[in-house]
Amino acid sequence: MYRYDQxxxxxxxxxxxxxxxQTRRFLAGExxxxxxxxxxxxxxxxQQRHAPMLRISVPYGLLESAQLRRMAHVVRQYDxxxxxFTTRQNIQLNWPQxxxxxxxxxxxxxxxxxxxxxxxxxTRNITADYxxxxxxxxxxxxxPYCELLRQFVALHPEFYWLPRKFKFGFTxxxxxxxxxxxxxxxxxxxxxDGAIGYRFFVGGGLGRQPLLGQExxxxxxxxxxxxxxxxxxxxxxxxxxxxxxxxxxxxxVLREWGIERFRAAIEAEYAKIGSSxxxxxxxxxxxxxxxxxxxxxxxxxxxxxxxxxxxDALTARDPRFAAWVRRNVRAHKVPGYRIVFVSLKAPGxxxxxxxxxxxxxxxxxxxxYSFGELRSTYDQNLVLADxxxxxxxxxxxxxxAARLATPxxxxxxxxxxxxxxxxxGLANAGTLGVTQDIYRRFDSLDAQYxxxxxxxxxxxxxxxxxxxxxxxxGILGVDKHGEExxxxxLGGSPGNDAxxxxxxxxxxxxxxxxxxxxxxxxxxxxxxxxxxxTFIECYRRIGMAPLKARLYETDDSEAAAA
Amino acid sequence: xxxxxxxxxxxxxxxxxxxxxxxxxxASGKLIVPLARWRAEGEELxxxxxxxxxxxxxxxxxxxxxxxxxxxxxxxxxxxxxxDGRALTQAVLLRNRLGFTGxxxxxxxVVRDLVFWLGRCGFDAIVPRPDQDLEACRSALDEIRVAYxxxxxxxxxxxxxxxxxxxx
Numbered sequence: 001m002y003r004y005d006q007x008x009x010x011x012x013x014x015x016x017x018x019x020x021x022q023t024r025r026f027l028a029g030e031x032x033x034x035x036x037x038x039x040x041x042x043x044x045x046x047q048q049r050h051a052p053m054l055r056i057s058v059p060y061g062l063l064e065s066a067q068l069r070r071m072a073h074v075v076r077q078y079d080x081x082x083x084x085f086t087t088r089q090n091i092q093l094n095w096p097q098x099x100x101x102x103x104x105x106x107x108x109x110x111x112x113x114x115x116x117x118x119x120x121x122x123t124r125n126i127t128a129d130y131x132x133x134x135x136x137x138x139x140x141x142x143x144p145y146c147e148l149l150r151q152f153v154a155l156h157p158e159f160y161w162l163p164r165k166f167k168f169g170f171t172x173x174x175x176x177x178x179x180x181x182x183x184x185x186x187x188x189x190x191x192x193d194g195a196i197g198y199r200f201f202v203g204g205g206l207g208r209q210p211l212l213g214q215e216x217x218x219x220x221x222x223x224x225x226x227x228x229x230x231x232x233x234x235x236x237x238x239x240x241x242x243x244x245x246x247x248x249x250x251x252x253v254l255r256e257w258g259i260e261r262f263r264a265a266i267e268a269e270y271a272k273i274g275s276s277x278x279x280x281x282x283x284x285x286x287x288x289x290x291x292x293x294x295x296x297x298x299x300x301x302x303x304x305x306x307x308x309x310x311x312d313a314l315t316a317r318d319p320r321f322a323a324w325v326r327r328n329v330r331a332h333k334v335p336g337y338r339i340v341f342v343s344l345k346a347p348g349x350x351x352x353x354x355x356x357x358x359x360x361x362x363x364x365x366x367x368x369y370s371f372g373e374l375r376s377t378y379d380q381n382l383v384l385a386d387x388x389x390x391x392x393x394x395x396x397x398x399x400x401a402a403r404l405a406t407p408x409x410x411x412x413x414x415x416x417x418x419x420x421x422x423x424x425g426l427a428n429a430g431t432l433g434v435t436q437d438i439y440r441r442f443d444s445l446d447a448q449y450x451x452x453x454x455x456x457x458x459x460x461x462x463x464x465x466x467x468x469x470x471x472x473x474g475i476l477g478v479d480k481h482g483e484e485x486x487x488x489x490l491g492g493s494p495g496n497d498a499x500x501x502x503x504x505x506x507x508x509x510x511x512x513x514x515x516x517x518x519x520x521x522x523x524x525x526x527x528x529x530x531x532x533x534t535f536i537e538c539y540r541r542i543g544m545a546p547l548k549a550r551l552y553e554t555d556d557s558e559a560a561a562a
Numbered sequence: 563x564x565x566x567x568x569x570x571x572x573x574x575x576x577x578x579x580x581x582x583x584x585x586x587x588x589a590s591g592k593l594i595v596p597l598a599r600w601r602a603e604g605e606e607l608x609x610x611x612x613x614x615x616x617x618x619x620x621x622x623x624x625x626x627x628x629x630x631x632x633x634x635x636x637x638x639x640x641x642x643x644x645x646d647g648r649a650l651t652q653a654v655l656l657r658n659r660l661g662f663t664g665x666x667x668x669x670x671x672v673v674r675d676l677v678f679w680l681g682r683c684g685f686d687a688i689v690p691r692p693d694q695d696l697e698a699c700r701s702a703l704d705e706i707r708v709a710y711x712x713x714x715x716x717x718x719x720x721x722x723x724x725x726x727x728x729x730x
Contacts, residue, residue, distance in 0.1 A: 007720055011708045018705050022675065031675075038645045039675055121645065151710040151720055157682035158654050158713060161647025226711075237651045238623075278658050281712045281719050288721040 001064055001373060002147045002295045004112045012109045015116060015155065019043045020102035027099060042122055042160070044115025045101060048425045054093045054101060055118035056108060060128035060146040060170065061089035061376040068363035068374065070111045072356040078104045083359070085344060085352040087179070087416060087467050088167070089127050089376040090118065094423050116154055121162045121248075123153040123233065128170040129178045130377040133296060134385045136333045140189040140196055142172035144292035145225055148284065149187075152226045159233045163240030164248035166233065167205075179378050179494030181213040182206055182470060184250050185232055187225075196222040202232055202266070203254035206464035210500045211251045214259055216266055222289065224274070226282040231270035239265070299371040299386055304336035311338075314393050320407075323445055324396050327407040336389055340370070342382035342399060343406040343414065347439060350432045351417045352380035361402040369395050378494070380416055381409060411448040412456065412521065413439045416467055420460030420477060421484070427460030429477025429484035429510075434458065437514035442521070451521055454535040455493070470494040472536045473520060474501045475513065486513040488520075490547060491539050504548050516551050523550035567677075567688040567700050568665070575689065577615060577636065579669060587611030594638050594667075597622065601630070617669070620648040628660045637662065639685075641670035650683045657684035657714035677702040684714030 004012070019039070026036040037047075044055040056071075071091065075083050078100055079093045086092055096104060105115060117123060126146045133141045149168060153159065159166075169183035172190070180186035186201035198220045201213030220228045236250045254262045273279045315322035328341040342362065344352050354362075362382065366374045369391045370384035377383055382404075387395060399405035408414045415438065418424065420431030435458060442448055457471030461478075468474035474489035485507040492501030508516045521535070527546055528538045539547065566575045577592045578585065580599075587593045587610040594615040595607060607614045615636030618624065631637060637656060639649035649668065656662040667687040668680045674694050681688075681703040690699045709717035 005724075007708055007710075007723065011706065011710065014706045014708065018678075035644075035673060035675065148721070154710055155706065156711050156713075157679040158647070158650045160679050161645050161650065161676075234651055237647055242646055242648075272659065276659055278712070281722070284721060285725070287725060291724060 001062060002059075002292075008112070011155070012112070012114055012116075015114070016102065016105050016109050019105065023098065023102050038120065041120030042117055043105070044118030045098070046119050048094065048423055049421075050423070051095050052098055052101070053423070054096045054104070054115060055086070056091045056093070056113055056115050057118050057125035058089050058091060058113075058376050059150050060126055060132070060143055061130050062143065063374045063376065065363040065367045065372045065374075067111045067113055068359045068366070070107060070113065072359035072363070074104055074107055075359065076356045082353050082355045084350070084419060085354060085376050085380050085382070087378055087380060087465065088125055089130070089378065090125055091376075092419075094419065121164050122160055123156070123162070123166045123168065126150055126168045126170065127178050127183070127378065129173050129176075130375045130383050131177060131339065131385065132172065133298065134332055134339055135173045135175070136331060137174040138172055138333075139174065139191055140172040141293075141296055142170040142187070142189045143296045144289060145187070145189055145198075146170050147295070148288070148292055149225060149229060152229065153233075156233075159237060162233070162237055163242050164245070164250075166236060166250065168229075174496075176495045176498070177378060179467065179470060179498075181498045182467070182494055183213060185229070186213045190219075192219050198222070198225060198228070200228060200232075203251040203262070205249045205251045206467060206469050207249070208246055208462050209251070210464065210469035211255070212498050212500065214254065216263055223283050223285070224270075225284060227273045227279055228270055230278075230282060231266050231273055235266050235269055301334050301337060301386070302388065304334075311389050311392055320400075321393060321396055323407040324400075324405050325392065327411065328405065328409045329392065332386070338387050338389055338392060340384040340387045340392070340395065341377075341409045342384060342404045343408055344381050344404070345408055345414050346403045346406045347443060348436065349403070350419070351415055351435060358402055358404060361398070361404070365395060365398055379414060381414070407445065408448060410453045410455075412442040412451050412454055413448060415439070416455070416457040416471070418459050418465035424460060426463055427477065428479035429460050429486065431458045431460045431466060431477060434475065434486065434510070434513055438517050441514060441518050451525065452531075452534050454521075456517070457492075467494065468492075469500050470498065471501060472539070473517060475517070478507055480507070484510045486510070488516065488551060490544055491536070493536060502544060504544060504551055506552070512554070515554075519550045519553060520547055523547055564689075565696055567690070567696065567703075569686055570700065570703060572696050572700055577667075579617065579638065581617070587614070592636075594636060597627065597631075615665070615667070618652065620646065620652060622652075624652040624655045625660065628656070628662070632660070632662065634664060636665040636667060636687075638667040638669050641668060641672055641676065644671045644673045644676045650679065653680075653683040653685055654714050674699045674702050678705045682709065682713040682715050682717070
């Protein structure tokens with residue numbers, strides 16, 4: 001884990017005081033609502049329905065126990081006793097009071113947490129593969145590069161007032177677990193002929209016009225991470241549209257220019273930077289990367305024979321433990337260790353919510369069983385990345401007692417959802433009630449195992465925080481004359497096979513949507529070629545029509561009855 | 563005469579910004595004119611004034627235009643609203659890539675909370691919005707005194723600072 005030095009601490013302390021003064025001036029009436037808005041957004045504060053929402057950055061999804069304990073404290077002290085993990089691996093608080101936020105941020109700064117550029121038209125928190133460093137399909141651990149880039153873009157004066165938000169997503173593995181191509185820029189760290197470099201994609205983004213990033217450069221050398229990032233951000237700052245907020249993302253520049261012109265502009269800027277004094281400053285030396293890599297070295301794993309345990313024997317004894325191992329535990333690249341997923345999708349729980357008690361429990365558990373670290377995932381769950389097999393049963397007992405062991409990772413009830421109309425000022429429709437309705441229909445584990453891997457995602461408005469566009473089944477809340485309605489999309493995917501889902505047809509009313517989703521899933525079970533064909537594979541084979549017919553089949557019965 | 567911030571000090575503004583296109587230069591005066599007028603009347607303007615600066619719209623390509631304005635003692639860059647950061651890239655390019663050493667002046671919706679970022683991007687003259695407190699603007703230049711990345715000021719990149727620290 002990256003450790004702040006004196007420079008990092010001073011910068012964050014001064015930043016915290018800067019915002020304290022801005023807040024003081026706003027509350028004293030010296031700063032207008034409009035002027036303050038731009039400032040508070042860049043400190044993670046978003047105006048929501050009931051109160052400001054504070055988004056706390058979790059750089060590339062990595063947390064440690066001291067941070068979790070501090071989170072437990074701040075959600076008790078400043079909020080209503082819980083936080084919410086997002087698809088960008090961040091944590092959001094829904095109920096802070098503005099006058100107290102500077103103190104809250106100062107408390108977070110003590111454990112190197114912050115809200116710098118968590119909202120606003122700037123470079124946002126960088127996301128990454130939540131299995132970085134432990135995945136067996138990993139080529140290069142992306143975290144050192146994420147931290148180098150985090151520092152480059154934090155308070156970058158030239159790129160602090162961009163046309164619109166700008167998101168980076170990283171992976172260094174063969175399997176894309178970070179939905180990288182939904183970001184404005186995706187960085188795939190890889191090797192070519194033994195040398196490390198980056199494959200850059202640009203122009204992804206969800207929201208109103210969901211698009212996937214296009215390849216800009218197949219191999220930027222390792223030393224040039226910041227040069228290429230600078231070329232992209234500078235091109236965006238110069239040419240991104242500022243006349244229409246809905247057309248201001250970099251994806252619109254790409255679409256309006258076409259990829260050839262767009263790529264030529266970025267490559268030309270990259271070449272200019274590279275041949276100038278600026279390039280000399282931005283180019284990383286091997287020692288810079290080596291120094292950063294040392295923060296992310298592997299923990300001191302115990303030798304396998306000592307760590308090993310007979311997991312199979314335990315699973316045979318306890319079917320609930322067996323179910324959890326089957327769904328929430330994955331192979332680790334080190335013998336004797338496993339990767340443990342912590343589900344934040346218990347029955348009745350809003351997806352991604354975490355209570356103060358759970359933060360505290362998790363702090364203790366990661367100290368005891370996973371070298372003091374925890375990761376947040378794209379799917380709004382958590383990961384204990386380095387658990388010895390012999391600890392699995394004990395860990396499960398404790399997770400289970402804290403309602404953190406629902407064995408549903410990757411299954412029907414592991415839904416992604418934004419907070420929706422219950423909290424968000426932008427939302428057109430509720431999400432939490434619908435997810436609970438769907439949850440209840442598929443609560444039985446047997447049913448979920450029969451359905452197999454499926455990704456149901458839901459957003460309360462077209463801004464798409466719940467990533468409905470890349471769900472196998474996506475649900476988008478819309479407002480129709482003051483009522484909540486829901487559009488369904490099919491066939492989206494955030495991974496290596498990334499695709500934007502296609503809208504099926506008319507939207508369904510609040511009291512129809514869960515039934516509709518159930519009919520879709522039942523149709524899939526009838527139509528799949530065999531038990532191994534997943535929902536998304538089945539959709540790709542049979543197309544939309546048969547599923548569409550089932551989604552709207554009540555229309556026919558009503559028509560027939562009429 | 564209004565007051566502005568130049569080189570960390572509050573000073574009298576000795577330049578007149580002639581956005582209307584008709585203000586005539588005076589032999590003793592320093593006048594800032596929009597790029598279009600500079601292109602149309604450059605020679606006459608220079609002949610008739612003590613000094614002529616150019617106001618570059620933030621939609622223009624600073625690199626392409628620079629040969630036309632490289633010898634000006636002052637380039638003014640625009641902030642139509644303070645959150646429109648295009649002029650920050652223009653400033654960095656003028657200072658770092660093009661080597662402009664004259665006065666780089668920020669005009670428009672320039673508020674105290676933009677000042678820190680202006681300073682880092684190479685602006686050495688700042689004309690705050692009329693409702694802004696000048697002293698507060700001046701002190702905002704040093705609001706944050708450490709930086710991670712290079713820009714158009716004296717800060718070393720943090721990775722380079724850590725290199726020297728490790729060896730020394």
